[in-house]
Each structure stands twice: as structure tokens, then as C-alpha cells.
Amino acid sequence: MKVLSKIFILILSIFPINIFAIELPNLYSNNVLLYDVENEEILYDKNIDEIINIASLTKIFTTIVAIENINDLNEYVTINDAMLREVPYDASIAGLKSGDNVTYLDLLYASILPSGADATIALAHGISNSTENFVKLMNEKATSLGLENTHFENVTGYDGVNHHSTTREVLKFLLYALENPLFKKIYTTRDYELANGLKVSATINYYNKYGLYDTTPIIGSKTGFTSKAGQCMSSIINVVDKELILLTFGAQRTDNKSAHNLDDAFTIIDYLNSNFKNRVIFKKGDTLLTIPVEYSNIDEYEIKVQEDVIEYTDEIKAEERKIEYKGINSLDYNYKKGDKLGTVTYYFKDKVYTEDIYLKEDISIDIIKYLYFHQIYVTPVIGIIILVLLIRRKHKKEIEKHVIIS
DSSP states (O other): OOOOOOEEEEOOOSSSOOOOOOOOOOOOOOOEEEETTTTTTTEESSSTTOBBBOOGGHHHHHHHHHHOSSOOOTOOOEEOHHHHHTTTSOOOOOOOTTTTTEEEEHHHHHHSOOHHHHHHHHHHHHHHHHHHHHHHHHHHHHHHHOOOTOOOOOOOOOOTTTTTBOHHHHHHHHHHHHSSSSHHHHHTTEEEOOTOOOEEOOHHHHHHHSSOOOTTTTTEEEEEEEEEEEEEEEEEEOOOOOOOEEEEEOOOOTTTTTOOOHOOOHHHHHHHHHHHHEEEEEOTOOOEEEBBBBBBBBBBEEEEEOOOOEESSSSSSSOEEEEEEEEOBOOOOOOOOOEEEEEEEEETTTTEEEEEEEEEEEOBHHHHHHHHHTHHHHHHHHHHHHHHHHHHHHHHHHHHHHHHHO
């Protein structure tokens, strides 16, 4: 059986595409990161390694560290004056009062939804007896996660000399936090009622009500603002049934009603809705190459794309894509259905997809073709057979003649 291996590099132009890139309109935010959760891929980035203030997005980290250090979510915490005295005068609050009895679970929701500094400080006191001790836990966690440019001075996100992170590292600890089911539930909740009857609401509900935004595409978020961080936001957005994470920092507030973090979010959402969708890059059934077949009723065997290869991208433009086949380059009747022929690797941008290729049908022999292609060997054999038959016939006649004469 003839088995040869060869690498075919095919630069296909049947369905030319462009390298994935997003060219967004002008944005208010100085630092932007758009992340594809399913494919674990950064789709767009702008100044994501710059060390920046992150305002109330700090509370993402405060909350996940709290969740990991709470023994009983239903245990009650009593709010006291010492906790409330630590709340900065201009910080966003949930509205907790001295003497309120709420659960740890309540405080977690109150930290994220209304971005309550009173709630995060209460968590710190309840878990570690002081904010200073709790901040140590936060920095220890940041170190364990490999966040080299992240450091905390407080649990609220208030501007500090040594309170900072980067957009890339905020993505890292947000992704870490979202792996926790409770955190993700809180992060994607819009409204919640505490045990003391206090109702809290996600900050984007405020923007939706007074900023005339339709926040339906935002399925989870945490907003923030300080003079150094500017208007910022982390969010999970849904675009064309695709889950993306969007982080923006450094949008300067132009007036008390401005929400440029939301403006940027919807600029990006609208752009994606208008330009991007899941597209078939390599289509099932497309012929990649043909392999010659020897001594059969077919002359060649087609290797085809086994399954659609789909990417979330903008309109297909004239750019190259590459497919690599490594395997058998010649077939004959010895091959049967189910035999592995080789491997096809698809390259798109920095993505690599690989699939094994198997023979879909038996290769049947064609006797006429076989004899035709082997006539250099068959002809002498046939000649010898004929000669033997003639000799035997002659010998038989001689014997018969001898018998008659006798």
C-alpha cells in the first residue's frame, strides 16, 4: 500500500477575510478594553497598561474578597457610628443608618448595586474589625492573582496616592470575581431589598431613568467616578447574543448630568450591532483540495471542510486566510471507509482550528484500470501463460499421435 505524507499550504481566496480589528469612533474614555468572554480574546484596547485610578470599580475587588472571607452570608451585622464616620462626605452610599441590622449578603448587594461606601466599610469592619485589616486582605489577594500594578489603600475606591490598577488588571480581577456564582448574581442584579427594608438599585438604573438610556444590552455593571479616575464603568454587554466585557476609564465629566461612561458604552454597542456578527469563515462542505486515486472508478477524492468555522467579525474583506493539510497525498483500493487521511488546520488571525480527516467511502478497485496501469508487468505474464498453454497443447498432441501409431 502506497502511503506518502506531504504538507499542502493553501492560501485560499474563495472567501477572503480581513484580520480582526475594530476601528471605533472617537470615545470620551482614555482607557478602553473590550473582551470576548467565549473566545477569551481582547477585541479592542486603548491604554490598557497605563496605571490609573479606578474609583468605585475597587468595590468589585472588595466584594469578591469579602465573599471569600464570610463564613455565614445570613449572619447579621449592626451598623454603627464608627463605620459611618469613615464614609467620605462625597462618596456614593446605599443609605445605611446607625443601628440598622442587615446580613452580610445584604451588604454585598449594597456594595455593588448602588456602589455603597457605607456597605463596603461595614463589610470590612464585620469581617476584619477594621478597614485597614481588610485592605491588607485585598492586597494579599491582588498579589496572589499576579496583579503587579494593583494596590489598594481603601475599600471604596476613593483617590489615594497608592491606590491604583490598570485596565488590563481590572479585567483580570473582574474575570476572577465572575467565576464566583454569588458575585456574578450580584453583579447582574438590578434591584434588591435589604433585611431592614432598604431598597437598593444598580447605578445604571439611575442613568436609564434620567439619562434616557435604554440599558437593556447591559446585563451587569459597576460604575464609578472620582476626579482622578474620571467617569468609568465595567460591564457585561450582550451584542448579537454574544457576551462581551467592556471596561472604560478616564472620561471627563462635562457637567453634573453627563454620563460619558454610558455614552461610550452605547457608542461601542451601536457600532458592534451595525458592523459585527457571527460569520462563517470556513464553510462546511467547501473543497479544500483533491487527492489522486489510483486503480479505481474515481480519479480523485475531495477533502472538504467538515464543520463550519465561525468567528465574530465585521464584514468580510479581501484579505488572506490559510489552511494547512498534512496527511496522505495518494489513495488506492487498499483504503477503506473510516481510515484517517490526515489533519486540516485552519488559521484565522491568531486563531487556530484543527480537525482530523477520515475517508468517507471505500475505494473500490477497477480491474481494467489496474491491468492497464500494470501492463508492463501483466503482458509478459500473459505471454508466458500463452506459451505454456501452447507447449502443453503441442505436447498433448504428440502424446495422442504416439498412442495412435502404437
